[in-house]
Amino acid sequence: MILLVQSSELYNNDLRAMLMAFYPEEKLVALLPAEVATVGRELHNECTLCFTALFDEKRTLLKIEERAVVKFSAYVTGPYEDRKVFRNRLKLASYQILSEFTGRELPWGSLTGVRPTKIAMTGLREGASDEDIVTEYERRYAATTEKANLALSVAKKETEIFKNEDIDTCRDYALYIDIPFCPSRCLYCSFAAYPIASYKYKVPDYLYALSKELQFISYVNRERRLVSIYVGGGTPTSLGELSFDNFLTEAKRYFDLSYLKEFTVEAGRPDSITPEKLQIMKNHGVTRISINAQTINNNTLKIIGRAHTAEQFIGAFDMARKAGFNNINTDIIAGLPMEKLQDMERTLGYIKRLRPESLTVHSLAVKRAANLKEEYDTFREYINHDAKEMHALAADYAKHMGMKPYYMYRQKNIAGNLENVGYAKPGTECLYNMLIMEEKTDIFGAGAGASTKLINPKKGNVERIANSKNVDDYIRRIEEMLDKKRETIGNERVNQ
Secondary structure: OEEEEEOOOOOHHHHHHHHHHHOOOOOEEEEOHHHHHHOOHHHHHHOOEEEEEEOOOOEEEEEEEEOOEEEEEEEEEOOOOOHHHHHHHHHHHHHHHHHHHHOOOOOOOOOOOOOOHHHHHHHHHOOOOHHHHHHHHHHHHOOOHHHHHHHHHHHHHHHHHHHHHOOOOOOEEEEEEEEOEEOOOOOOOOOOOEEHHHHHHHHHHHHHHHHHHHHHHHHHOOOOEEEEEEEEEOOHHHOOHHHHHHHHHHHHHOOOOOOOOEEEEEOOOHHHOOHHHHHHHHHOOOOEEEOOOEOOOHHHHHHOOOOOOHHHHHHHHHHHHHOOOOOEEEEEEEOOOOOOHHHHHHHHHHHHHHOOOEEEEEEOEOOOOOHHHHOHHHHHHHOOOOHHHHHHHHHHHHHHOOOEEEEEEOOOOEHHHOOEEEEEOOOOOOHHHHHHHHOOOEEEEEOOOOEEEEEEOOOOEEEEEEOOOOHHHHHHOHHHHHHHHHHHHOHHHHHO
16 A cells, blocks of 8 residues: 655645556555544555655655655755646656656656647647657656657657648537447456447437437537547447447438548447448448457457457458458557467567558556456456567557557556557548547547547637446436536537
8 A cells, every 4th residue: 555645635636646657556545744643653654655745835845655764755846836837846756756766767757647749749839849859758757768759759640630631629520429338348448338238128228318419419510510420439339230220320310421531430349240230331431440359369358358259350350351441440458467478479460461551559557447456466467567568569560560650648557657559551540539639629429428528729728528427327317418518518509
C-alpha cells in the first residue's frame, strides 16, 4: 500500500497519477497531515512507502519515507496556487525523486495525461522547430528522445490529415454509436459489454431507444456536416444478421451522408463475423472495419476470454477481403498474460502476411472495472513481460508494412507506462480516432456507455455528457438522457 500525505488536495489527481505510474498494482490511500497524526500513524509505519507533499507559498516540500525513514526529499519553488506554472514543476520533481527511489525511469517521464501529442501539436501551431519540440519533452517532462520523436511524428501526421480533410470545428461533427454486446467478456475489458446470449431478448428495446437518440442527434446537427461515423462497443457484429441489418438502416436513415468521409464498424471478434454480415456492411456503405487478433497464440486467447481461435481470425480476415473490404484494421496487445517477445513476433509475422491497411498496438492496462483487476494476483507474475520490446518490434513491422504512426493515446495502469499507437498506410488512417484524441470537433455519442464531447472554441474547453452504461437503465431512462443533452446543448440550438 502507498500512503499519500498532502497538506492541500489541489494536486491530488496529479500526485496520484504519478505514484500509480510507478506502482500500478498498489492500493493508494490519501490523508491530510492531521489525519496521519490521529488515525493514520499505523498506516504511516506499515505502508510500502509514504509520499508527502507539504505546500507553501514560497516552496513546497516533497519527501519519500520508507518505514518512517526519509529516503529522498526535494523542494519545488514558487506559489503553489498558480496551477498553470506550478503543476508541471511539481510533477517533474515528484517524478525525479520517485525515479531515484525506485531506480526506474519511465519512457514518458512526468507526463501522465491521455494525449501526449498535445504538446507537439501546440508547438507545431506556434511554429516551433522539431528540435525545440523534442527538447521540451526531454527537459520539461523528462521523456525519452524516442517518445518525444514518436509524439512529434504523430502530431505531424495528424496536422497534415486535418489540413487535407478540411475539418472545421464549428461546421463539422462526428458520430459514435455504441452496441454494448459481445460474444464473451475479455479478461482485460472495462467497457460496458454484455454477453449477447443473455441479452439477445433485450436487443429490440435497446435498438428502439438508440433510434430515438439518433433522431435527436440528427436534429440538433441539422445545419452541420457529419464527417465520420464510428460504430463500436462491445462488438456490433455480435447482433444477429436481421438485427444488424435493421440497426445499420436506422443508423443511416436520419443523417445527411453527403459529406461523410468514413464509416467504420468494429467487427472486432472474428467469431461474430459471417459472409452475410460482411455483405450487410457493404450494402450500407461501411468503408472501414476492424478484425482484431489481439494475439495469434491460442493458449493466450483462452486465458483472456476470447471465444475465437487464431485460425478463425485468419479465416474472418480472408472472408472480409473476398467481400471487397480494402480498409481493414487489426488490433494486437503487448503484455498479455504468459506472452513473451517471441509470441509477439509470431503474431506480427501472421499479420504481415495478411497485409492489413492499419495496425493498432495496445499496451495491456489493468482497469478497475475489468476482471483482470479482480484476478490480478493470479496473473501478476505473467503479464507485461517485454512490453517495451514488443512495442519496438511492432513499430518495426509496421514500418516494413508501409505504415506510419498516425494517432496515439495513453491510459492509467498501462503496461510499462507505455502507450497505444495506431499505424496506417497513407490514405487509410481513421479520421475518427484522430478527432477523438485531438478534440477537433464535437463528437456525439449514442448508446449505452457512449459519451458526447462538445467543443467550445470560445471558452477553450470540452463539455462531456455521459450516457448510462447499464443497458436496462439506458432503455428505461432514454428520455431523461435526451433531456440532459438538450439542457447542455442549449434550447436555442435544439429548437432553432
